[in-house]
Amino acid sequence: MTRAELFSQIQKKSSFLCVGLDADLAKIPAHLKSEPDPIFSFCREIIEETADYAVAYKPNIAFFEALGPTGWETLQKVNEIIPREIFTIADAKRGDIGNTSKLYAKAFFEQMDFDSVTVAPYMGADSVTPFLEFEDKWVILLALTSNAGSMDFQLIKDENGKPLYQSVLEKSQKWGSPENLMYVVGATRGELIAEVRKLVPDHFFLVPGVGAQGGSLADVAKYGMNSSCGLMVNSSRGIIYASDGKDFAKAARQEAKKLQEEMKSLLEKYL
Numbered sequence: 001m002t003r004a005e006l007f008s009q010i011q012k013k014s015s016f017l018c019v020g021l022d023a024d025l026a027k028i029p030a031h032l033k034s035e036p037d038p039i040f041s042f043c044r045e046i047i048e049e050t051a052d053y054a055v056a057y058k059p060n061i062a063f064f065e066a067l068g069p070t071g072w073e074t075l076q077k078v079n080e081i082i083p084r085e086i087f088t089i090a091d092a093k094r095g096d097i098g099n100t101s102k103l104y105a106k107a108f109f110e111q112m113d114f115d116s117v118t119v120a121p122y123m124g125a126d127s128v129t130p131f132l133e134f135e136d137k138w139v140i141l142l143a144l145t146s147n148a149g150s151m152d153f154q155l156i157k158d159e160n161g162k163p164l165y166q167s168v169l170e171k172s173q174k175w176g177s178p179e180n181l182m183y184v185v186g187a188t189r190g191e192l193i194a195e196v197r198k199l200v201p202d203h204f205f206l207v208p209g210v211g212a213q214g215g216s217l218a219d220v221a222k223y224g225m226n227s228s229c230g231l232m233v234n235s236s237r238g239i240i241y242a243s244d245g246k247d248f249a250k251a252a253r254q255e256a257k258k259l260q261e262e263m264k265s266l267l268e269k270y271l
């Protein structure tokens with residue numbers, strides 16, 4: 001998917017919502033457990049009920065890998081039922097020496113036809129660029145993550161006072177462009193999102209951390225929105241586990257709708 005196509009969908013739906021498919025067998029409603037593929041049934045209903053409000057879906061690969069070989073088949077099936085105009089993110093956080101990264105890229109872009117994959121920058125240019133060689137496919141590079149552990153490395157300052165995440169942003173911009181490279185910036189980072197936006201004015205950000213992790217959607221829009229929106233804000237547990245009863249998908253729809261309505265007013269305010 002191109003950047004223009006993504007932006008046009010954001011405008012059409014008045015939404016920049018990414019629904020995170022962190023589908024955990026231990027948390028899905030009990031009545032689904034007798035289905036032949038409970039995780040697929042769960043994701044299918046969630047997708048059907050939230051597709052009107054979502055511009056992206058982000059299956060977190062760990063939740064599928066943890067099921068063993070059948071988990072990969074489930075992931076493939078889930079990706080195939082996501083409507084084609086909706087952006088898909090394989091949240092796999094990959095990155096390795098070049099020839100290995102190339103095969104990770106083939107797995108997610110060719111075997112499974114995801115639009116994007118999350119990649120860790122730690123191993124540097126040759127671990128990331130193999131993912132950037134696929135037409136209309138995207139790397140979403142971890143920049144400033146939402147978790148407490150982001151302090152351990154990302155916020156460490158060099159001798160000039162520059163935090164590591166800023167070096168990641170500066171250097172990695174040379175590897176790709178706003179047409180094939182996005183950044184993960186946690187919603188829990190508040191005003192630091194503005195610092196990131198200053199360094200990368202045009203790139204899209206994937207912003208996890210609203211909902212269960214407590215980040216503020218209003219702050220994300222205030223500090224991070226650009227003239228093409230430039231944001232996809234993810235919520236996983238806050239949407240998909242809104243209810244653990246038979247009404248789980250309808251409850252997910254309500255949560256997605258609530259976020260979309262807030263996003264609509266933020267788009268009207270800042271775009």
Ligand SMILES: O=C(O)c1cc(=O)[nH]c(=O)n1[C@@H]1O[C@H](COP(=O)(O)O)[C@@H](O)[C@H]1O
Pocket residue numbers: 020022060091118144145146147184185186208209210211212213234235236237238
């Ligand atoms: O790359 C990510 O998606 C990600 C980066 C980050 O900094 N923080 C973060 O929470 N995530 C992912 O975003 C999702 C957040 O889920 P919820 O907290 O349930 O909304 C999970 O799939 C995380 O793996």
